[in-house]
Amino acid sequence: MTRTVKVTALFTVLAAGTVLVCLVSAGMGQYDIDLGDVAGSVLHRLGLGSPLADPFAESTLWQVRFPRVVLGLLVGGVLGVAGALMQGVFGNPLAEPAVVGVSSGAAVGASLSIVSGATFLGSFSTPALGFAGGLVTTMGVYALARSRGRSEVVTLILTGVAVNAVASAVIAFTLFAGDQAAREQIVFWQLGSLASARWPYVVTLLPLAVAGVVVALVLSRRLDLLALGERQARHLGVNVEALRLTAIVAVALMVSAAVSYSGIIGFVGLIVPHGIRMLVGPGHRVLIPASLLAGALLLSAADLAARTLFDYADLPIGILTAIVGGPFFFWLLLRTRRRSGGWA
Numbered sequence: 001m002t003r004t005v006k007v008t009a010l011f012t013v014l015a016a017g018t019v020l021v022c023l024v025s026a027g028m029g030q031y032d033i034d035l036g037d038v039a040g041s042v043l044h045r046l047g048l049g050s051p052l053a054d055p056f057a058e059s060t061l062w063q064v065r066f067p068r069v070v071l072g073l074l075v076g077g078v079l080g081v082a083g084a085l086m087q088g089v090f091g092n093p094l095a096e097p098a099v100v101g102v103s104s105g106a107a108v109g110a111s112l113s114i115v116s117g118a119t120f121l122g123s124f125s126t127p128a129l130g131f132a133g134g135l136v137t138t139m140g141v142y143a144l145a146r147s148r149g150r151s152e153v154v155t156l157i158l159t160g161v162a163v164n165a166v167a168s169a170v171i172a173f174t175l176f177a178g179d180q181a182a183r184e185q186i187v188f189w190q191l192g193s194l195a196s197a198r199w200p201y202v203v204t205l206l207p208l209a210v211a212g213v214v215v216a217l218v219l220s221r222r223l224d225l226l227a228l229g230e231r232q233a234r235h236l237g238v239n240v241e242a243l244r245l246t247a248i249v250a251v252a253l254m255v256s257a258a259v260s261y262s263g264i265i266g267f268v269g270l271i272v273p274h275g276i277r278m279l280v281g282p283g284h285r286v287l288i289p290a291s292l293l294a295g296a297l298l299l300s301a302a303d304l305a306a307r308t309l310f311d312y313a314d315l316p317i318g319i320l321t322a323i324v325g326g327p328f329f330f331w332l333l334l335r336t337r338r339r340s341g342g343w344a
Contacts, residue, residue, distance in 0.1 A: 006280050015293060018297045022073070023035055025065070025072075029060075029065065029307060030312065041062070067199050068195075072303045075265065076297070077292040077293070079097065079295050080273060080292055081254070083272055083274075084291040085216050085288075086099060088247070091153065097255045101141045102134045102135075102256055103255070106130040106133050106259045109134065110126050111186045114174070114178065114182050115177055124204075138248060191264070192316055192317045192318035193314065195314050212253055216250060222243050223284045265299065266318055267324070271324070276294055298321075302320045302321055
């Protein structure tokens, strides 16, 4: 099978799978709606059919289910693209957005908002502080890692580890300082969920997600050159430092926005790009859009399972992604070790 056929088949499967999972997810729940009715309601909104006979089903779809479905697509797609960017910038398949502190920083901002009872932006207060925390933390990691006008990959990783440790300590302090209700809310937020999805959240996340994906696509050719090595990339005209900064800023913006609404959802940014790379190779012009679709599909499927595995309960998505991602991460470590002949 040629690479062109593989790529075409991959995008076809991902697109079809995403559409199917979205329709099924919109129809399943405490109030089940037939798949045909879901599709008919979508067609009606597109001006191609009549509204559903059941107004309650119509309201359920467009006020409860579809905001959650679309938010899941955006968050999953963002995490997949951000993971591809980070792995390309660091030249390491084990890299993910959390390496530069974006998730832990967002968790600090959200935790402080919950404990303080901030209401300056109404229901947007916690997402706003989560977004600010993730953005400030990521840029702080980059600033601390810079030396003589340059940042090294190892320094960025070590700085990120240190900042993540500090962020974890701050989160632990907020758990200690908050009351019982605040503690439960912080813990649930850190496990990740789309239960609070609303159309206003989708609208505020969408432009940052689109901007981040566009930047990633623009950087794709330079990321391919960077894969040859920093020295070789510089000889080919790539400004490595500008590339690294642009990628990190894009990751900070879109991931901070995504996790501020969904909470921390781990492993999507790790396993999605690496899995796509194993299927169709490392070229970022295919890897980035494929990671977008695969991330959206994975998180949509995880959210569907989270809503339906237990009756009258909404399982945090982070639990499911960790169950799948943890073993995959260990396998990836072992695979990397075998290829390199050791850990060093």
